[in-house]
Amino acid sequence: GQNIDQPTEMTATEGAIVQINCTYQTSGFNGLFWYQQHAGEAPTFLSYNVLDGLEEKGRFSSFLSRSKGYSYLLLKELQMKDSASYLCAVSGNNDMRFGAGTRLTVKP
């Protein structure tokens, strides 16, 4: 089976940097995904890691360590519009399973 853990809530200040951690246990692994979900909307794709290391995409970066079952999403230069839930998801075993999500609140 799969077990995916991430913090429930985080708060950060506009312009700052925040790191959202995700740990996972899975019997099959074909990649780790991060999705962003604003309240009342569908999740949208942010990033994908399948090899160890850091993937950078603008203000967002994602890191993966397969041996540790660990990933993080790094958001730089936070903006108010970044207030949303961030979902960590593991692909493998004919499905993609999601963590419960981290609700990020960005304050002025």
Add this chain to the structure above:
Amino acid sequence: KAGVTQTPRYLIKTRGQQVTLSCSPISGHRSVSWYQQTPGQGLQFLFEYFSETQRNKGNFPGRFSGRQFSNSRSEMNVSTLELGDSALYLCASSLQGAGSGNTIYFGEGSWLTVV
């Protein structure tokens, strides 16, 4: 290129009734996955279909079922509705499947309220 389309967007049903939700995937995508999202449980995997075959099923009772047609469109059905079935039902499509490392793209969801 059109995204994933789900219908209906909002619906209210009475306990004991049944409901059918529809999903049209992105053109060329052969895999459709269904998820239930509630505030307390997060995104829970229901099932995945690929080329009209169910490839995997989550931990939901048999009241939840689905199917996929030859044009990759998918439907899910919930029979004998219970209050706890009130949720956002999300459909996601991908080229080769959610478990293969493909990115999955979500529709806007169907908000189901059971009264």
